Amino acid sequence: MIRVVDLYKSFGNQQVLKGVNMEFVTGKITTIVGTSGCGKTVLLKHLNALLLPDRGHVLVDSVDITQLRQKELYEMRGRFGVLFQGAALLDSMTIFDNVAFPLREKTKTSETQIRHKVEERLEQVGLEGMGYKYPAELSGGMKKRAGLARALVMDPEIVLFDEPTTGLDPVLATSIHQLIVRTQQTFGFTGVVVSHTIPQVFEISDYVAILANGIIEELKPTKEFQSSPNPVVQQFIRGETEGPIQVL
Amino acid sequence: MLLFLSRIGRYTLSHLAAMGRMFLFLLSALALSFRPPAKIRLILYHIKTIGVDSLSVVVLSGFFTGMVMGFQGYYSLRKFNAESWLGSATALGLLRELGPVLSAFMVTGRTGSAMAAELGTMRATEQIDALYSMAINPIKYLVSPRIIASLIAMPLLTAIFDVVGIYGAYLVGVGLLGVSSGSYFSGMESSVVFHDVYSGLIKSVSFGLIITWVCCYKGFHAPPMATGVSQATTESVVLSFVFILVWDYFLTAIML
Numbered sequence: 001m002i003r004v005v006d007l008y009k010s011f012g013n014q015q016v017l018k019g020v021n022m023e024f025v026t027g028k029i030t031t032i033v034g035t036s037g038c039g040k041t042v043l044l045k046h047l048n049a050l051l052l053p054d055r056g057h058v059l060v061d062s063v064d065i066t067q068l069r070q071k072e073l074y075e076m077r078g079r080f081g082v083l084f085q086g087a088a089l090l091d092s093m094t095i096f097d098n099v100a101f102p103l104r105e106k107t108k109t110s111e112t113q114i115r116h117k118v119e120e121r122l123e124q125v126g127l128e129g130m131g132y133k134y135p136a137e138l139s140g141g142m143k144k145r146a147g148l149a150r151a152l153v154m155d156p157e158i159v160l161f162d163e164p165t166t167g168l169d170p171v172l173a174t175s176i177h178q179l180i181v182r183t184q185q186t187f188g189f190t191g192v193v194v195s196h197t198i199p200q201v202f203e204i205s206d207y208v209a210i211l212a213n214g215i216i217e218e219l220k221p222t223k224e225f226q227s228s229p230n231p232v233v234q235q236f237i238r239g240e241t242e243g244p245i246q247v248l
Numbered sequence: 249m250l251l252f253l254s255r256i257g258r259y260t261l262s263h264l265a266a267m268g269r270m271f272l273f274l275l276s277a278l279a280l281s282f283r284p285p286a287k288i289r290l291i292l293y294h295i296k297t298i299g300v301d302s303l304s305v306v307v308l309s310g311f312f313t314g315m316v317m318g319f320q321g322y323y324s325l326r327k328f329n330a331e332s333w334l335g336s337a338t339a340l341g342l343l344r345e346l347g348p349v350l351s352a353f354m355v356t357g358r359t360g361s362a363m364a365a366e367l368g369t370m371r372a373t374e375q376i377d378a379l380y381s382m383a384i385n386p387i388k389y390l391v392s393p394r395i396i397a398s399l400i401a402m403p404l405l406t407a408i409f410d411v412v413g414i415y416g417a418y419l420v421g422v423g424l425l426g427v428s429s430g431s432y433f434s435g436m437e438s439s440v441v442f443h444d445v446y447s448g449l450i451k452s453v454s455f456g457l458i459i460t461w462v463c464c465y466k467g468f469h470a471p472p473m474a475t476g477v478s479q480a481t482t483e484s485v486v487l488s489f490v491f492i493l494v495w496d497y498f499l500t501a502i503m504l
Contacts, residue, residue: 045377048381050377050380050381074383074385075383077380077381077382077383078383080381081381082377082378082381084374084377084378084381085374086373086374088373088374088375088377088378089375089378090370090375090378091373091375101382102382102383102384105382105384105389106382106383106384150382154382160381
């Protein structure tokens, strides 16, 4: 269980998070929606301490990760997999080496086992036989798939998805969404998705939260979220410029 | 008046904080450089990019620097009827000063700027965040191997610069200006001592550390945008040049 308690974060004079409180249910997919620039990625990066808050706590199984020492922090990060917005593949390596990278660096797995596991993950994301290519040779959708294969190769308990379908056409976006659902069912991880592509993202989410004006305005099971009378939720779903969400 | 003073205070504090961060970055990178496991393959790769890939520019600049020293040395020494000391003057100038400094400048321009740009791009495309998220220390993975590689490659490049420069001065002095070949080398042999060679190599090792430290720091902390990468690259080159010259002054004063 991940719990965010009273989280504040600012960059210079800009206060991005103003007291975020929320919980992520173990083994389920929770999606955080919100307008562009509202702080979704900032919130996501607090979950595995890529960013540290000005104030507040992030509890992973009751351990406050904002207070961990560096060694403990690295150990804790090993429980997470992250799919970054641009996939963040190391561009000096082939796709195979990218996916194999955490295994080679963090484990003593033999090369034979690494080959077997990497090929299995590449097949699961639909990239079988593409391991020899470099990231620059792949399309946006293929990069996301490769990024997902890398995120899953260490069998993480929690996977963070930062805008997994941004920049993709609707067909590719749907295929990535299906891939997230399929891999979540296969591996049973706790998924946290940051996105603003509604209503598509509702189909993959067990819970949806909306981040607006620096706080979580609503967090509910997907069906209840969609029918919520909360004006913030309704403004976002309808895409209206007038309402309680401050448009930057 | 108070506003003016507070602005000066803020400016000073922010620069002191930046210097502190830079120094901590160096300490962290050095500590991780000597902590196992050593990244042998990465170190060899960076010896290639810092050393082998800079070889042509170092050889070319060393050769022309030596030839210019041949002309200028001959012109100055002739005023004292001391042309026969051309070999000695050239060797001492190159070994003690010009070899380490100019080869460090060449490596900064050729490889240091590339380091800053590469790490800056990795920052902008979240590759550094990806390393953190995979529980891999990016300083250990990206910076430490470069530091070790530069400590190995820089003295070798400097030695090559020195040898090529001495040969360039020989071609001009002996080949064009008629200095005796025997006096060129015997003057060199009689005046150059091991301390001259050793002090130049000590300088080159410390310049290698400065280049990698400054360029990696600037790239590592580049603002995540295109202008941020270009700004980091420019700053890394300028700051490396300044640090090399300032550090050179202190080392020269200590080792003279």
